[in-house]
Amino acid sequence: MRERGAGTDSPGRGDAERRQDATVTRPHVLLSVAMSIDGYIDDASSERLRLSDAADFDRVDQVRADSDAILIGAETLRRDNPRLLVDSADRRAARIAAGKPEFPLKITVTASGELAADLRFWHHGGDKLVYTTEAGAKRLDSLSGLAEVVSLGTELDFGVLLDDLGRRGIARLMVEGGTRIHTAFLAADLADELHLAVAPLLVGNPAAPRFLGAASFPGAPHRRMHLADVAQVGDIAVLRYLPKPETKAAQDIRFMRRAIELARRCPPSATAFSVGAVLVVDGVEIATGYSRETDAKVHAEESALNKLDAQDPRLARATMYTTLEPCSQRATATRLPCTDRILRAGIPRVILAWREPATFVTNCVGVEKLRQQGVEVVELAELAADAMSMNRHLKLS
Ligand SMILES: NC(=O)c1ccc[n+]([C@@H]2O[C@H](COP(=O)([O-])OP(=O)(O)OC[C@H]3O[C@@H](n4cnc5c(N)ncnc54)[C@H](OP(=O)(O)O)[C@@H]3O)[C@@H](O)[C@H]2O)c1
Known part of the structure; x- marks a missing residue:
């Protein structure tokens, strides 16, 4: 004792x-x-x-x-x-x-x-x-x-x-x-x-x-x-x-942890990242997505957005939490990069945990493009290691 x-x-x-x-x-x-x-x-x-x-x-x-x-x-x-x-x-x-x-x-x-x-x-x-x-x-x-x-x-x-x-x-x-x-x-x-x-x-x-x-x-x-x-x-x-009043910073951490949980559900791939995404309005989750959730090519942010009507008025107040920087170019030419999907939806705030490395694309400029269009982008570097933990089998450059 x-x-x-x-x-x-x-x-x-x-x-x-x-x-x-x-x-x-x-x-x-x-x-x-x-x-x-x-x-x-x-x-x-x-x-x-x-x-x-x-x-x-x-x-x-x-x-x-x-x-x-x-x-x-x-x-x-x-x-x-x-x-x-x-x-x-x-x-x-x-x-x-x-x-x-x-x-x-x-x-x-x-x-x-x-x-x-x-x-x-x-x-x-x-x-x-x-x-x-x-x-x-x-x-x-x-x-x-x-x-x-x-x-x-x-x-x-x-x-x-x-x-x-x-x-x-x-x-x-x-x-x-x-x-x-x-x-x-x-x-x-x-x-x-x-x-x-x-x-x-x-x-x-x-x-x-x-x-x-x-x-x-x-x-x-x-x-x-x-x-x-x-x-x-x-x-x-x-x-x-x-029960307790939550600060905005604490809420961001909470929803990013939720996005990390979702990233762990991705079907495994040797050629693409596993990413999780959560769309939140007024502190409430309205849609979630993860890589390869609905088909082999779908991205996490895209999967979450596909679950909502493109005209959903809540999108103008939404925050997109994504474990990885939204892509600015895509190998699948028939689909829009996630950065464009976010801009088209009119989402004013994006929170991410790590920037896209040059593993599959040489120059991702998702963050820059969003900021240029007036989107508030916050990087939660303290959760980067957790957010990339399910991607360690890929040779990250
Ligand atoms: N539906 C559910 O989800 C659910 C879940 C759990 C329980 N229950 C139900 O809840 C009922 C039991 O509730 P309960 O309120 O009688 O008991 P409890 O909350 O399970 O346990 C109370 C006991 O915890 C100890 N304790 C509490 N505060 C303490 C403190 N500050 N310092 C030291 N010890 C402390 C005391 O143990 P000692 O008496 O040993 O000192 C006290 O008698 C049962 O009917 C059970 O089936 C329902």
Whole structure:
């Protein structure tokens, strides 16, 4: 058992000292929950209420696979006895191929230290971590050899917990409830993203747990979250909210990461780059594309634009995120270069991660051409290595 994360904190310190450790980057925190139409996340029986269906569990499996760690409250462990795994063998293989552990780190928090050693959580998947208090740690000897137990002092502060995860290199944390855990993260303004899967059923029993308990949430009741996405998975509506106000720069990074994800989906090619593109209006994705998505020649930006009406009025306010500089000349003479497609669509803003090298064309002038026509072009050089990572098999010049 270890005391206090990286050892910079001491038990009993005051609120002022609990502020974020400026030397570490806390993970991105994503809260994920399935709830009924009337806001319940379970019923009051001893059996767990099935809110999700197979398709929605598969969606959650992908979010787990994309996370470095998954956190769940001790009460959910005791009541539901989950294994908390990435089920898909393909997703686990993709994690290993990307140099990650097969399973995300599994984390629970407890003050009481009442966690039995025979819970399934300890006996499946990869590494396990328990955050607790000094008092709780005294009751967790039975977990020796099953999990690392970390005491955060006389009480457990979730900001301190995130600092410790940041020091361990955890960049994405998925939080899977229950009520008290979600409430604590939102009340402390520590959640960056919220996935609400709303299942079409009613519970109607006040003894059942709800998504959130009462708390003084920052800015409540007037602060509005940003609705980043609405998706339908079978009969379930999946709403993606961003609880904190997002800066333009942070939004650019987020959508470029999304474009990088799309670039990884490109059918492989030995003669063309793999590129991802996202078109965004008012912070909401309106179309996406990736290289060779619909035919062997289609470019990412072209594929995204092909999904919209050429006269779509939203294009005049859109931002095009593309992992690679839009082409200014094309080998396929019957198709317009992406730079011309962007100019024709009247898109005023283009964000890219890396400039086209002279691998397939000698002189790409996409950025220059766009700027000459008054388009704002931003280069996110900090994401260039990620954006070109799926093209390393090509001899980049
Ligand atoms: N539908 C869904 O998506 C979903 C997902 C997950 C869970 N659930 C449901 O949620 C219900 C459980 O919710 P819940 O609110 O009762 O429990 P919970 O949030 O899962 O866990 C609460 C426990 O976490 C520990 N904890 C919380 N804050 C802490 C802090 N600051 N310091 C130390 N420990 C802390 C405490 O453990 P100790 O008691 O050990 O001190 C506390 O009792 C279950 O019915 C479950 O099925 C639903």
